[in-house]
Amino acid sequence: MKNYVVAFLMLFTIMDAQAQNDTIKKNNLGQNEVKLNAVFLLFGSFEPSYERNLSEQSSVGISAFIPFDNKNFDMDLNYYISPYYRIFFGKKYAAGFFLEGFGMLNSMEQKYYTTSVEGHYSYWDEDVSDFALGFGLGGKWVTSGGFVFEVNGGIGRNFFNTNNDDYYDYSPIVGKFGFNVGYRF
Template structure:
Protein backbone atom coordinates (compact mmCIF):
# COMPACT_ATOMS: atom_id res chain seq x y z
CA UNK A 1 0.00 0.00 0.00
CA UNK A 2 2.80 2.40 0.89
CA UNK A 3 4.61 1.59 -2.35
CA UNK A 4 1.56 2.26 -4.53
CA UNK A 5 0.81 5.50 -2.67
CA UNK A 6 4.43 6.58 -3.09
CA UNK A 7 4.36 5.71 -6.81
CA UNK A 8 1.09 7.60 -7.30
CA UNK A 9 2.49 10.66 -5.54
CA UNK A 10 5.71 10.48 -7.60
CA UNK A 11 3.74 10.18 -10.86
CA UNK A 12 1.52 13.12 -9.91
CA UNK A 13 4.53 15.36 -9.10
CA UNK A 14 6.27 14.47 -12.40
CA UNK A 15 3.12 15.35 -14.36
CA UNK A 16 2.80 18.63 -12.45
CA UNK A 17 6.43 19.58 -13.16
CA UNK A 18 6.02 18.74 -16.84
CA UNK A 19 2.89 20.90 -17.13
CA UNK A 20 4.68 23.75 -15.32
CA UNK A 21 7.62 23.58 -17.77
CA UNK A 22 5.27 23.68 -20.77
CA UNK A 23 3.43 26.73 -19.39
CA UNK A 24 6.77 28.46 -18.70
CA UNK A 25 7.99 27.86 -22.26
CA UNK A 26 4.75 29.25 -23.74
CA UNK A 27 4.93 32.29 -21.45
CA UNK A 28 8.59 32.86 -22.38
CA UNK A 29 7.56 33.24 -26.04
CA UNK A 30 5.58 36.34 -25.10
CA UNK A 31 8.06 37.69 -22.55
CA UNK A 32 10.88 38.41 -24.97
CA UNK A 33 12.26 41.89 -24.43
CA UNK A 34 13.14 43.38 -27.85
CA UNK A 35 11.07 44.23 -30.92
CA UNK A 36 11.92 45.60 -34.36
CA UNK A 37 9.08 46.84 -36.59
CA UNK A 38 8.39 48.43 -39.98
CA UNK A 39 5.38 50.60 -40.76
CA UNK A 40 3.70 48.89 -43.74
CA UNK A 41 1.30 51.78 -44.50
CA UNK A 42 4.10 54.31 -44.78
CA UNK A 43 6.13 52.00 -47.04
CA UNK A 44 3.24 52.06 -49.51
CA UNK A 45 3.23 55.88 -49.36
CA UNK A 46 6.95 56.19 -50.19
CA UNK A 47 8.12 56.75 -46.62
CA UNK A 48 10.36 54.43 -44.54
CA UNK A 49 9.59 54.14 -40.83
CA UNK A 50 11.39 51.67 -38.55
CA UNK A 51 10.98 51.20 -34.79
CA UNK A 52 12.85 49.51 -31.98
CA UNK A 53 11.01 48.78 -28.74
CA UNK A 54 12.23 47.37 -25.42
CA UNK A 55 9.66 45.76 -23.12
CA UNK A 56 10.35 46.82 -19.54
CA UNK A 57 7.78 44.53 -17.93
CA UNK A 58 4.36 43.07 -18.71
CA UNK A 59 2.69 46.50 -18.59
CA UNK A 60 5.15 48.96 -20.15
CA UNK A 61 7.78 49.51 -22.81
CA UNK A 62 10.00 52.22 -24.29
CA UNK A 63 10.97 52.65 -27.90
CA UNK A 64 12.15 54.90 -30.69
CA UNK A 65 10.92 55.40 -34.25
CA UNK A 66 12.76 56.87 -37.23
CA UNK A 67 10.96 58.08 -40.36
CA UNK A 68 12.33 59.40 -43.65
CA UNK A 69 10.90 59.55 -47.19
CA UNK A 70 12.60 57.42 -49.82
CA UNK A 71 10.41 58.26 -52.84
CA UNK A 72 10.10 62.06 -53.04
CA UNK A 73 8.42 61.99 -56.47
CA UNK A 74 5.46 59.87 -55.40
CA UNK A 75 5.28 60.97 -51.77
CA UNK A 76 3.11 63.95 -50.82
CA UNK A 77 4.92 64.30 -47.50
CA UNK A 78 6.71 67.56 -46.77
CA UNK A 79 8.56 65.88 -43.93
CA UNK A 80 12.30 65.33 -44.20
CA UNK A 81 12.59 63.07 -41.15
CA UNK A 82 11.45 62.51 -37.61
CA UNK A 83 12.94 60.75 -34.62
CA UNK A 84 10.35 59.88 -32.01
CA UNK A 85 11.09 58.28 -28.61
CA UNK A 86 8.01 56.93 -26.82
CA UNK A 87 6.76 55.25 -23.64
CA UNK A 88 3.78 52.87 -23.63
CA UNK A 89 1.50 51.46 -20.95
CA UNK A 90 -0.39 48.26 -21.86
CA UNK A 91 -3.79 47.14 -20.61
CA UNK A 92 -3.90 43.63 -22.14
CA UNK A 93 -3.71 40.23 -20.47
CA UNK A 94 -0.65 39.10 -22.43
CA UNK A 95 2.91 40.27 -21.81
CA UNK A 96 3.37 43.81 -23.26
CA UNK A 97 0.45 43.40 -25.67
CA UNK A 98 -3.16 44.50 -26.10
CA UNK A 99 -4.59 48.01 -25.91
CA UNK A 100 -2.03 50.70 -25.02
CA UNK A 101 -1.63 54.43 -24.50
CA UNK A 102 1.57 56.18 -25.50
CA UNK A 103 3.36 59.41 -24.72
CA UNK A 104 5.94 60.54 -27.27
CA UNK A 105 8.39 63.24 -28.19
CA UNK A 106 9.22 64.01 -31.81
CA UNK A 107 12.19 65.83 -33.32
CA UNK A 108 10.92 66.63 -36.82
CA UNK A 109 12.14 68.46 -39.91
CA UNK A 110 9.57 69.74 -42.43
CA UNK A 111 9.88 71.68 -45.68
CA UNK A 112 7.72 74.83 -45.61
CA UNK A 113 7.06 77.48 -48.24
CA UNK A 114 7.19 81.10 -47.14
CA UNK A 115 6.47 84.32 -48.99
CA UNK A 116 9.18 86.68 -50.12
CA UNK A 117 8.16 90.06 -51.56
CA UNK A 118 10.40 90.96 -54.48
CA UNK A 119 9.16 94.24 -55.83
CA UNK A 120 5.81 95.90 -55.91
CA UNK A 121 2.90 93.48 -55.77
CA UNK A 122 4.68 90.30 -56.85
CA UNK A 123 5.37 87.60 -54.29
CA UNK A 124 7.51 84.54 -54.66
CA UNK A 125 7.69 81.49 -52.46
CA UNK A 126 10.85 79.92 -51.16
CA UNK A 127 11.16 76.57 -49.49
CA UNK A 128 12.77 76.43 -46.07
CA UNK A 129 13.52 73.40 -43.92
CA UNK A 130 12.14 73.88 -40.39
CA UNK A 131 13.19 71.72 -37.42
CA UNK A 132 11.00 71.54 -34.32
CA UNK A 133 10.26 69.35 -31.31
CA UNK A 134 6.78 68.10 -30.45
CA UNK A 135 5.14 66.34 -27.51
CA UNK A 136 2.07 64.18 -27.96
CA UNK A 137 0.08 61.08 -27.08
CA UNK A 138 -1.26 58.10 -28.96
CA UNK A 139 -3.49 55.04 -28.73
CA UNK A 140 -3.17 51.64 -30.27
CA UNK A 141 -3.29 47.89 -30.07
CA UNK A 142 -0.58 45.24 -30.28
CA UNK A 143 -0.94 41.55 -31.03
CA UNK A 144 1.88 39.00 -30.66
CA UNK A 145 1.87 35.48 -32.12
CA UNK A 146 3.44 32.47 -30.41
CA UNK A 147 6.29 32.53 -32.92
CA UNK A 148 7.13 36.16 -32.01
CA UNK A 149 5.59 38.10 -34.91
CA UNK A 150 4.13 41.45 -33.88
CA UNK A 151 1.15 43.25 -35.46
CA UNK A 152 0.44 46.77 -34.27
CA UNK A 153 -2.10 49.47 -35.10
CA UNK A 154 -1.20 52.92 -33.70
CA UNK A 155 -2.22 56.55 -34.08
CA UNK A 156 -1.08 59.67 -32.28
CA UNK A 157 -1.20 63.44 -32.33
CA UNK A 158 1.15 66.05 -30.93
CA UNK A 159 2.03 69.73 -31.00
CA UNK A 160 5.28 71.42 -31.95
CA UNK A 161 6.63 73.44 -29.05
CA UNK A 162 8.63 76.18 -30.74
CA UNK A 163 7.11 79.03 -32.73
CA UNK A 164 8.89 80.28 -35.81
CA UNK A 165 8.15 82.50 -38.80
CA UNK A 166 8.13 79.70 -41.34
CA UNK A 167 5.90 77.08 -39.74
CA UNK A 168 2.16 77.67 -39.83
CA UNK A 169 1.21 74.12 -38.78
CA UNK A 170 1.98 73.28 -35.18
CA UNK A 171 0.17 69.90 -35.15
CA UNK A 172 2.05 66.67 -35.95
CA UNK A 173 0.72 63.16 -36.27
CA UNK A 174 1.92 59.61 -36.47
CA UNK A 175 -0.01 56.53 -37.48
CA UNK A 176 0.51 53.15 -39.01
CA UNK A 177 0.18 49.43 -39.20
CA UNK A 178 3.47 48.04 -37.94
CA UNK A 179 4.75 44.55 -38.64
CA UNK A 180 7.71 43.18 -36.72
CA UNK A 181 9.34 40.51 -34.63
CA UNK A 182 9.87 40.07 -30.88
CA UNK A 183 13.16 38.49 -29.74
CA UNK A 184 15.56 38.29 -26.77
Protein backbone atom coordinates in the same frame (compact mmCIF):
# COMPACT_ATOMS: atom_id res chain seq x y z
CA MET B 1 -5.34 7.04 10.54
CA LYS B 2 -4.17 10.54 11.32
CA ASN B 3 -1.01 9.93 9.28
CA TYR B 4 -3.09 9.00 6.24
CA VAL B 5 -5.20 12.14 6.56
CA VAL B 6 -2.11 14.37 6.93
CA ALA B 7 -0.41 12.68 3.96
CA PHE B 8 -3.60 13.01 1.91
CA LEU B 9 -3.88 16.76 2.75
CA MET B 10 -0.20 17.35 1.94
CA LEU B 11 -0.63 15.62 -1.42
CA PHE B 12 -3.57 17.86 -2.35
CA THR B 13 -1.70 20.97 -1.14
CA ILE B 14 1.30 20.14 -3.32
CA MET B 15 -0.94 19.40 -6.34
CA ASP B 16 -2.85 22.65 -5.78
CA ALA B 17 0.40 24.66 -5.59
CA GLN B 18 1.62 22.99 -8.80
CA ALA B 19 -1.65 23.79 -10.59
CA GLN B 20 -1.32 27.45 -9.59
CA ASN B 21 2.20 27.62 -11.01
CA ASP B 22 1.02 26.15 -14.30
CA THR B 23 -1.53 28.94 -14.85
CA ILE B 24 1.04 31.78 -14.74
CA LYS B 25 1.76 32.98 -18.26
CA LYS B 26 5.44 33.12 -18.97
CA ASN B 27 7.13 35.18 -21.66
CA ASN B 28 9.59 33.01 -23.55
CA LEU B 29 9.71 35.30 -26.58
CA GLY B 30 12.19 37.88 -25.35
CA GLN B 31 12.12 41.56 -24.54
CA ASN B 32 13.09 43.14 -27.89
CA GLU B 33 11.00 43.93 -30.96
CA VAL B 34 11.89 45.20 -34.43
CA LYS B 35 9.05 46.46 -36.61
CA LEU B 36 8.45 48.10 -39.95
CA ASN B 37 5.52 50.31 -40.96
CA ALA B 38 4.00 48.41 -43.90
CA VAL B 39 1.72 51.20 -45.15
CA PHE B 40 4.49 53.78 -45.43
CA LEU B 41 6.48 51.44 -47.67
CA LEU B 42 3.65 51.63 -50.21
CA PHE B 43 3.89 55.43 -50.27
CA GLY B 44 7.65 55.66 -50.65
CA SER B 45 8.97 56.00 -47.13
CA PHE B 46 10.74 53.82 -44.60
CA GLU B 47 9.79 53.74 -40.89
CA PRO B 48 11.62 51.14 -38.80
CA SER B 49 11.03 50.81 -35.04
CA TYR B 50 12.81 49.20 -32.13
CA GLU B 51 10.98 48.51 -28.87
CA ARG B 52 12.19 47.14 -25.54
CA ASN B 53 9.63 45.62 -23.18
CA LEU B 54 10.31 46.77 -19.62
CA SER B 55 7.58 44.72 -17.94
CA GLU B 56 4.30 43.05 -18.82
CA GLN B 57 2.63 46.48 -18.82
CA SER B 58 5.20 48.92 -20.23
CA SER B 59 7.80 49.40 -22.94
CA VAL B 60 10.04 52.05 -24.48
CA GLY B 61 11.00 52.39 -28.11
CA ILE B 62 12.18 54.60 -30.92
CA SER B 63 11.06 54.96 -34.53
CA ALA B 64 12.54 56.85 -37.47
CA PHE B 65 10.76 58.10 -40.58
CA ILE B 66 12.76 58.50 -43.80
CA PRO B 67 11.07 59.17 -47.17
CA PHE B 68 12.87 57.72 -50.21
CA ASP B 69 10.41 58.45 -53.03
CA ASN B 70 9.07 62.00 -53.03
CA LYS B 71 6.98 61.42 -56.16
CA ASN B 72 4.63 59.02 -54.38
CA PHE B 73 4.89 60.59 -50.94
CA ASP B 74 3.62 64.15 -51.35
CA MET B 75 4.51 65.60 -47.95
CA ASP B 76 6.86 68.30 -46.81
CA LEU B 77 8.23 66.06 -44.05
CA ASN B 78 11.96 65.38 -44.47
CA TYR B 79 12.41 63.00 -41.51
CA TYR B 80 11.52 62.39 -37.89
CA ILE B 81 12.98 60.50 -34.99
CA SER B 82 10.46 59.65 -32.30
CA PRO B 83 11.18 58.02 -28.91
CA TYR B 84 8.10 56.73 -27.09
CA TYR B 85 6.83 55.12 -23.87
CA ARG B 86 3.83 52.77 -23.81
CA ILE B 87 1.52 51.45 -21.10
CA PHE B 88 -0.37 48.25 -21.97
CA PHE B 89 -3.80 47.21 -20.73
CA GLY B 90 -3.98 43.70 -22.23
CA LYS B 91 -3.82 40.33 -20.52
CA LYS B 92 -0.82 39.13 -22.53
CA TYR B 93 2.76 40.19 -21.94
CA ALA B 94 3.32 43.69 -23.43
CA ALA B 95 0.39 43.32 -25.82
CA GLY B 96 -3.20 44.49 -26.24
CA PHE B 97 -4.55 48.03 -26.04
CA PHE B 98 -1.93 50.68 -25.17
CA LEU B 99 -1.51 54.39 -24.50
CA GLU B 100 1.63 56.10 -25.75
CA GLY B 101 3.51 59.28 -24.95
CA PHE B 102 6.08 60.37 -27.53
CA GLY B 103 8.59 63.02 -28.45
CA MET B 104 9.39 63.83 -32.05
CA LEU B 105 12.41 65.58 -33.53
CA ASN B 106 11.26 66.46 -37.04
CA SER B 107 12.37 68.39 -40.10
CA MET B 108 9.91 69.87 -42.57
CA GLU B 109 10.23 71.84 -45.77
CA GLN B 110 8.43 75.13 -45.16
CA LYS B 111 7.34 77.71 -47.69
CA TYR B 112 7.99 81.33 -46.74
CA TYR B 113 6.57 84.47 -48.26
CA THR B 114 7.21 88.18 -47.99
CA THR B 115 5.35 91.16 -49.37
CA SER B 116 7.18 93.91 -51.22
CA VAL B 117 6.27 97.60 -51.16
CA GLU B 118 4.40 97.19 -54.45
CA GLY B 119 2.25 94.38 -52.94
CA HIS B 120 4.02 91.51 -54.72
CA TYR B 121 4.66 88.26 -52.89
CA SER B 122 7.90 86.34 -53.07
CA TYR B 123 8.08 82.68 -52.00
CA TRP B 124 10.95 80.39 -51.08
CA ASP B 125 11.45 77.03 -49.37
CA GLU B 126 13.54 76.30 -46.31
CA ASP B 127 14.02 73.24 -44.08
CA VAL B 128 12.85 73.84 -40.52
CA SER B 129 13.63 71.55 -37.57
CA ASP B 130 11.30 71.33 -34.61
CA PHE B 131 10.50 69.22 -31.55
CA ALA B 132 7.02 67.99 -30.63
CA LEU B 133 5.44 66.18 -27.71
CA GLY B 134 2.30 64.13 -28.14
CA PHE B 135 0.21 61.14 -27.19
CA GLY B 136 -1.29 58.21 -29.03
CA LEU B 137 -3.09 54.92 -28.67
CA GLY B 138 -3.20 51.60 -30.42
CA GLY B 139 -3.29 47.85 -30.21
CA LYS B 140 -0.63 45.16 -30.45
CA TRP B 141 -1.03 41.46 -31.16
CA VAL B 142 1.77 38.91 -30.71
CA THR B 143 1.66 35.33 -31.99
CA SER B 144 3.14 32.43 -30.07
CA GLY B 145 5.95 32.36 -32.65
CA GLY B 146 6.94 35.96 -31.91
CA PHE B 147 5.42 37.77 -34.90
CA VAL B 148 3.99 41.18 -34.03
CA PHE B 149 1.18 43.17 -35.66
CA GLU B 150 0.41 46.64 -34.41
CA VAL B 151 -2.00 49.46 -35.27
CA ASN B 152 -1.34 52.87 -33.73
CA GLY B 153 -1.99 56.55 -34.15
CA GLY B 154 -1.00 59.72 -32.35
CA ILE B 155 -1.04 63.49 -32.45
CA GLY B 156 1.39 66.05 -31.09
CA ARG B 157 2.36 69.70 -31.19
CA ASN B 158 5.61 71.35 -32.23
CA PHE B 159 7.05 73.78 -29.69
CA PHE B 160 9.45 75.91 -31.74
CA ASN B 161 8.91 77.95 -34.91
CA THR B 162 5.19 78.27 -34.18
CA ASN B 163 4.90 82.06 -33.86
CA ASN B 164 6.46 83.06 -37.16
CA ASP B 165 3.96 84.86 -39.42
CA ASP B 166 6.17 84.42 -42.49
CA TYR B 167 5.16 80.75 -42.90
CA TYR B 168 2.90 80.12 -45.82
CA ASP B 169 1.67 76.61 -44.98
CA TYR B 170 3.10 75.75 -41.55
CA SER B 171 1.02 73.72 -39.09
CA PRO B 172 2.29 73.18 -35.55
CA ILE B 173 0.36 69.88 -35.32
CA VAL B 174 2.18 66.63 -36.14
CA GLY B 175 0.79 63.14 -36.43
CA LYS B 176 2.01 59.60 -36.62
CA PHE B 177 0.19 56.41 -37.49
CA GLY B 178 1.15 52.94 -38.48
CA PHE B 179 0.30 49.41 -39.43
CA ASN B 180 3.48 47.80 -38.18
CA VAL B 181 4.64 44.22 -38.64
CA GLY B 182 7.66 42.80 -36.89
CA TYR B 183 9.23 40.19 -34.68
CA ARG B 184 9.77 39.84 -30.92
CA PHE B 185 13.00 38.15 -29.87
